[in-house]
Amino acid sequence: MKTRLVAAGGLFFAIAAAGAACSGETTTETRTAVEHGEVLFGLSQLSPAPGNKLACIDCHDADATHQTGGSLAGATSRPSYWGGSELTLLGAVNHCRYYFMLADTPWTGEEVEARAIYAYLESLPGDGAAAPFSIGSVVDPGPGDAGRGKAVYETACASCHGAKGTGEDAITPTAPVLPDETLAAHPPASYTDAERRLVFIQKTRHGTFLGYGGQMPPFSLEVLSDAELADLLTYMGVP
Structure with missing residues (x-):
């Protein structure tokens, strides 16, 4: 039909x-x-x-x-x-x-x-007011809590990237398996731990923009706080 x-x-x-x-x-x-x-x-x-x-x-x-x-x-x-x-x-x-x-x-x-x-x-009913959107200074948020980070991953990352470590149920095959494929693309022989963390932080805050490529939208501070980002990085085991 x-x-x-x-x-x-x-x-x-x-x-x-x-x-x-x-x-x-x-x-x-x-x-x-x-x-x-x-x-x-x-x-x-x-x-x-x-x-x-x-x-x-x-x-x-x-x-x-x-x-x-x-x-x-x-x-x-x-x-x-x-x-x-x-x-x-x-x-x-x-x-x-x-x-x-x-x-x-x-x-x-x-x-x-x-x-x-x-x-x-x-x-759709609404007053037309746009949600606030700010990036702020992109800095390392420091250590976080892995337990809270698991919940953040499930609501912020899994729908596109699939399950942590396997990519199962990812929305598209072009979405990298987190954190493994991103870490592998930035090996410790070529990048310091601080630089490898910055890759995740910059991609989260800027998405596809500023030359980072891909289809990922940026996560503002209003959507994902620095504290939540810290929890997320800790859960993923980013050095």
Whole structure:
């Protein structure tokens, strides 16, 4: 059975064309733009890039802990985005699609998917206030507690990197197994312990930016405190 989506005003119709085994019958499911946008919010297909496995909800799940993107409730009413560097919601969405979802071609805003995502975001109640986002001075947070760090890992890291030490259930094969693969890429023969720790700290705070590459978003101090970062590094056994 093949399914395609077509738009008509504020409605989206999923038309399923049955094969010969189904006697050639056609069924039609009607969705509103809001309903369609909510579905798309959880799908990686918002980016056509073959290597992308990320969806909006992976960074913007309002019910999860340590979400790098924060809640999007009221986002359509905000005066600016990305810490004030982007003035339009479309531009902000395209930044996410480019930096984190590997999409090379920006949306124009006329696409069915773009309109549906906007309709869904517009339906989320909120005053439009953006969550605070600050990085601060990137310094070694010192020793922490491994027990607390395990909980931090499970809510901040496991959804993308999978299980510590094995990478089991990682969202994408390109996410390094933590901490093993990152430590192996920075061997003690070439890096001091302080430099190896800094690799983890800088990547956590800056994500894909400042030349670090990959698809990882940055963790602000509001999302992941220095104390939690210290616990996380201790749990992972970073020297």
